Amino acid sequence: MNSKLWRYKVKPNNILIVDDEENILNTLERLLEDEGYKLFFANSGNKGLEIIRREDIQLIISDHRMPGMDGLKFLNETKKISPDTIRVMLTGYADVETAIKAINEGEVYRFITKPWNNIELLNIIKQGVEYYNLQKELERLNKLIQSQNTQLKEWNFKLEQKVADQTKSIRDLFLDAITSLVFALEAKDKYLEGHSRRVTEYTTGICEKMYLSKEYTEDVKLGSLLHDIGKIGIRESILDKKKKLTKEEYDHIKTHVLIGERILTPIIKNETVIRIVRYHHERIDGSGYPDGLKGTVIPLEARIVAIADAYDALLSERPYRKATDSINAIKELRKYSGIQFDYEIVKIFTTCVASLNETLS
Ligand SMILES: [Fe+2]
Incomplete structure (x- = not known):
């Protein structure tokens, strides 16, 4: 043996x-x-x-x-x-x-x-x-499954990354195209030129001052750029009118918020942006349009844009009035704070407007 x-x-x-x-x-x-x-x-x-x-x-x-x-x-x-x-x-x-x-x-x-x-x-x-x-x-099979799972996770991660990158590039392309459209529209009108870009600067500043998330701020930026996109559907004769608008003409202008919403809803799946477009003319006391919403029922993003929109409008010359300076525009915002504009956001805006104007100049 x-x-x-x-x-x-x-x-x-x-x-x-x-x-x-x-x-x-x-x-x-x-x-x-x-x-x-x-x-x-x-x-x-x-x-x-x-x-x-x-x-x-x-x-x-x-x-x-x-x-x-x-x-x-x-x-x-x-x-x-x-x-x-x-x-x-x-x-x-x-x-x-x-x-x-x-x-x-x-x-x-x-x-x-x-x-x-x-x-x-x-x-x-x-x-x-x-x-x-x-x-x-x-x-052996368990090890194989584990290694394949790890591999799958890696592939999945890469795929998600790729989808995210492509989504971002599609969004950027879309944003570029739509921004060009807005700028082209505004360029036709010397009173409006650069309006959306400036409104975007102001709303970005407000969002940062309010410590709102990066993602939300990005949405507000896009919404600010596009807030008046519906003006594409407004008769040029009304947009260019030098005299005071009739009630019928004013009612027609008001429809730009709904036209904008209709244009964007099929192509942009972003509620924040859509809400900005629809509600940026609502007023705190309920006297705004299109729905006459009151107070904080008006979405935050729309309350932010309303202030930036009004401020820039006051600073710009209009066919029927001269431009106001920043000090008087702020006075005007404060005067209607809590009535037309959100009281707290006006307060925040006034603390950062000076530095925002410096950036813009
Ligand atoms: Fe508007």
Whole structure:
């Protein structure tokens, strides 16, 4: 037996047999030699551990009563070295207590008493090896799934990044196009030229002063640029009229907020922007249009734009009146603060208007 430590056929599973009785080792060798396993033998626990450290063992069959290290201790030690190896205990004593202890502590897969039934033992070994291989396959598949999940997450992240980048570039393109349109419209009218750009500067300043989020501020910026987009639908003769407007003409101008909303709703999925377009002529006391909303029912973004819009209008010359200076425009805003304009936002605006005007000049 010593000269012949193992023998195997094609791609074997490794089995270690540990018993201090040579005739048991020989009997088991004869039983298993044609079963396609690669067999290792040891006549003590210590020698068995040496083999476990050296070889990749799938299944161990160990005697319990051995001099020196007993089977339970040996199997316990093997668990530390090779936790996944299947352990079968074989003993000449029907030691129920040992069996229960071994099984309860998860040390052994099966407990077999000598003399054993060959078919039963072969079946147990076969099942044990299959169980081991199944566990390993499961482990391999789990690792594969984990690595594929990581890969998928990476791909997903990159894809999301790409979508976000493209969304941003589409939005930027759209913004550029629409801004050009607004500027082109305003350029036709010397009283309006640069109005939306200045309103945007003012509202950005207000948002920053109010510590509103970056995303919200961006939406307010876009809404400010587009707030009067509906004027595309207003008759030029009315927009250019030098004299005071009739009631019918004024009513027609008022529709620009609804026209703007109708133009933008199908192409821009941004509630803040749409609300600015629709509600920027609402007044705190409810006397505004189109819905006559009151106080804080008017969306915050619309209350912000209303102030910036009015301030810039006061500073600009109109066919029917001269331009006001900043000091008088602020006085006007304060005068109507809490009536036409949001009291708190006017207060905030007055603290930053000077520096905003410097940026614009
Ligand atoms: Fe407007």
